Amino acid sequence: MGRPAIFPFGGCALHGALHTAAAIPGVTVVVHSTPGCALRAGLSAGGGRYGAPPGLPRIAATNMADKHVVFGGTSRLREEMKNALAVLEGGMLAVLTGCPAEMIGDDVGAMVKELTAQGERVVAVPTAGFHGPAHEGHARLLAGLLAQLAPAPTRADRPLVNLFGIAPGLDPGWLAEIETLSRLLEGVGLAANPIFGPEGGLASLEAAAGAALSLVLSPWGTAPAEVLAARHGIPVLVADGLPVGAEAAEALVRRLSDRLGHPLDAGAEGSLARERAQQGWRFDAVLERLAVLAPRRVVVADGSLRAGALARFLAGTLGWPVRAILTDSPPEGVRAPLADTGLTCAADRADLARLLDESGADLVLGGASAAAIAAARGLCPVVLGAAPGLEVLGAGLSGRAGAERVLAALLLALAPAPQAALALRSRAPVPPVFARVAE
């Protein structure tokens, strides 16, 4: 993009890396940068709409000052790492570098080596904000950790599958997606290696090197998967985004099963058939109601984990014309798996507003931010995301439940309001007791 971002969707690469590290139990972060980069100021104020992303824990930082920029900040980093290790009980210390540290070329690797030579568990990953958007930071951090960790044997008694491309704290409903996919794999005799969330952690991160396969669900999972492929020869399967709906979920597990040479048994086949039947019954109950409202020109504005898959699901299920606008700026080289949806990319909120104006859409599906922009432009918004900072509580779009959630949201947005609700639109007198409270 040839201009500065106007109301960007997310933070910088460092923010994405911080969210990612915060989602791996057992990893403690030290940020080597100026104080604002570690979000101390932003967090102490509870985060802000245009300030630091909310939802992160307080993070230790070297708090570089002018003198560290001029004379080098490694002595400050050495001190900070030493202090952090003194209070850290187990786990691993991850040093994340911000823009000033990388611009002046602080030799962070040498500092880390001093500690690893003494048996400490410390890694450093270059995550300066200028490397790109927040999702890029997620990919860099995960790839960086996997490139440095020694592999640990997996304890799974079934083929272990790494889940890559779901960015904690950035993708709405990230934890729900991991949970759903884990259950899906479990149902067909595979074990998911989630890395993030309560089922993940340092052991899961180390076990990634012993997995049978890496499943890449968005372009942001490519770099970590490539690291494991190069270091440990772990094969990679690139999915077409999240499997929205029972059919997509079934197609994904069949691809996995073929690739791993792990045939589905009768139990797994039965489970898939039940999912199809459950979804079919529910869809039959509501699709007619959607059909009479159709066709709508739909735009899906979301990150590359969800946008392409959601667009395919809507086009396939409803037969409506659907376009996708990506809001997480994936690099051009890794957009191929999404290309069949006729996607475009919005670099920031201003760009998305322009693209929505030009799209001719009358219905916009996406996260809270995209929906707000759509509503402001007189388009019908369908909110499928979580409010900023609440991504961890957001509902997922994977599998049958995800598809049902999408249809429910569509009907809520499109169906005429019940007469009773319309009647309540007029301002009724406020009962005295509530009026007093309001004062």
Add this chain to the structure above:
Amino acid sequence: MSIQTPRHIAIYGKGGIGKSTTTSNIAAALAEAGHRVIQVGCDPKSDSTTILRGGAELPTVLDSLRDRARKPKLEDISAVGFWGVLCIEAGGPVPGVGCAGRGISAAVDLLEELRVFETFAPDYVLYDVLGDVVCGGFAVPIRDGIADRAFVVTSSDFMAIFAANNLFKAIDKYAPSGGARLGGIIANSLQLDHARGLIDDFAHRTGTEVVGYVPRSVDVAQAELYGQTVIEAAPYSDQAEIYRKLARRVTGDLETRLPKPLNGPDLKDWARDWGDRIFGAERAAAARSA
């Protein structure tokens, strides 16, 4: 003589070209003529003002930045040298560590914060800036609000010319927004027959002017060995007179310009052309002597 507003002059040039020697001799000549002068060395080596103060130790501006528990005073970061020239060294990190460019920027900021120019009330402030303009930090002295004119010291060596051409590019970038304009070229260490012609031709090609020619001299080498400027060590020498004349020229009323730097291919073609001319001249001389 005292003028109300000090004139800030930046002097650039490739490392080792004699930039600090030239600047220090200009400072000494100005001070000798009765002006109040500050020389600010903008080089992490911190040796710009050495020959103005007999090689004595001088804490740098950035040394004071290391420990900001106490705000430094002017006397903490300066020394009075020959004829009262106030000597200041910006300083910087050790090689390979930190950011020297930010160091220059931080040092200039700190000088303003300390109100050095209001306190000392100089007539002239000379900035002796390290080598090539490699990043934004080294361009700080020629940005808006600091120096009003810049000079470049060069020899007839191609790499010195290359560095001069880069400075012209930086001036072209900053001058339209109020940055310094070019005062001219100072041709230093002239020794070989072709040197003057080559530098004159470069000035002509870039729409600039040579404001002084400084021949290589044993007086300079000897004075430096004594830790002095030529003005101090050999005040009645021809070389001292050359520096006095140069000092009058760079501070006088001269037309400042926007140079027209050569692009990469043009500079290479120009250099190759001069290579052919010098080689041709040597061959003709050899044929004559044979």
